[in-house]
Amino acid sequence: MKRILSGHPWIYDNEIKSVSPDVNDGDIVDIFDWRNKFVGKGYFNSKSRIRIRILTRTDTEIDRSFFEAKLRGILRRKREYRNGSFRLIHSEGDGIPGLIVDKYSNFLVIQVNTLGMMKLKPMVVDVLVDLLNPRGIYEKSDSSSLKKEGVKEEKGWIYLDGPSLIPFEYEGIKFFADVEKGQKTGFFLDQRENALMLRKYAESKRCLDVFSYHANFAMNILKGGAIHVELVETSKRANDNVELMMKINNFKNFKIIDENAFDYLRKLDREKEKYDIVVLDPPAFAKSNSNKEDALRGYKEINLRAMKILRNGGILATSSCSQVVKREEFEGMLKSAAKDVKKKLILLHRGGQPPDHTILLNVDETEYLKFYIFKVVDLGF
Ligand SMILES: C[S@@+](CC[C@H](N)C(=O)[O-])C[C@H]1O[C@@H](n2cnc3c(N)ncnc32)[C@H](O)[C@@H]1O
Known part of the structure; x- marks a missing residue:
């Protein structure tokens, strides 16, 4: 618990006392500590040893405006790179667990590594399109960690089109x-x-x-x-x-x-x-x-x-x-x-x-x- 309260976004299987019976894999869950005090919100997967990845420590909706605010913050922090080719989203490092986004020129390549993020993908892609106006987005979700989460790989252009190289x-x-x-x-x-x-x-x-x-x-x-x-x-x-x-x-x-x-x-x-x-x-x-x-x-x-x-x-x-x-x-x-x-x-x-x-x-x-x-x-x- 100390690790989680000091900022680590992962909650392991052996750190959870109980899960509400209506929770399904990939769902957003509210997290409470042993005193029933709100800790944050994250997504859940019973197939992974990392049962929950925390998205926020505040009691906000995980919706489009949540991701828009996150992305605006990341873009501000990485503004020196904005016009070049760089890593736009570095998963847990940038507070969006399970998601990598690299920008090459005006194209984006996204890699989803968890079930929870796969479910949130349409919303995130929508925000990426709005804020960056890319010439195309390619999805390359083919990592071994995705397989461990029980999710099939997804590859291909998901927004407009672009060259293979x-x-x-x-x-x-x-x-x-x-x-x-x-x-x-x-x-x-x-x-x-x-x-x-x-x-x-x-x-x-x-x-x-x-x-x-x-x-x-x-x-x-x-x-x-x-x-x-x-x-x-x-x-x-x-x-x-x-x-x-x-x-x-x-x-x-x-x-x-x-x-x-x-x-x-x-x-x-x-x-x-x-x-x-x-x-x-x-x-x-x-x-x-x-x-x-x-x-x-x-x-x-x-x-x-x-x-x-x-x-x-x-x-x-x-x-x-x-x-x-x-x-x-x-x-x-x-x-x-x-x-x-x-x-x-x-x-x-x-x-x-x-x-x-x-x-x-x-x-x-x-x-x-x-x-x-x-x-x-x-x-x-
Ligand atoms: C981390 S990548 C190198 C990245 C590269 N130096 C760069 O900066 O873009 C490691 C590379 O090693 C290659 N590789 C893996 N095992 C190898 C081996 N035994 N002999 C030669 N190349 C190998 C892989 O195909 C891969 O392209």
């Missing part, structure tokens, strides 16, 4: 969000500022972008004046899209390697290849606490190899998007890898997700991305 620009680079067949909502907007930051280290460098997806890091590095970038990625579709984006941006000094990153890094190490910059941005290796140890072993393997193939004084940009892997654990893994290969890690930047991917410090689950830039130096140097 949505073009958008960020800091002078033309990208595509592959909304229909790509990963997540079509692009990883969470790394855009980190990739931009790496640009300033790229002049005349030989680089390796591992787990490259839509070449966010690779193209930023090329824009920063790198002499060559190799991209390692196993998604054929992403690699085809990258060929197209490189052409449109007139970048020529790149090579796409369609190989398993673990094998390729090992091969580079064996062959004693050296790079000036190595980027690691793997998928979430840990989905839950149960496989965290395996995940940390995976992170260590790739980070250790990356440190070995960097020339003395080279740059390592390394990330983890596993929510369950905490910053201290990730940094512990990095220290251990550096010790094994006898390197010093000089910290140039310690960061994470940009402010549009809103973090609530009292809601752990809203923070997932860890990102670091290090200068990697031989221990004896």
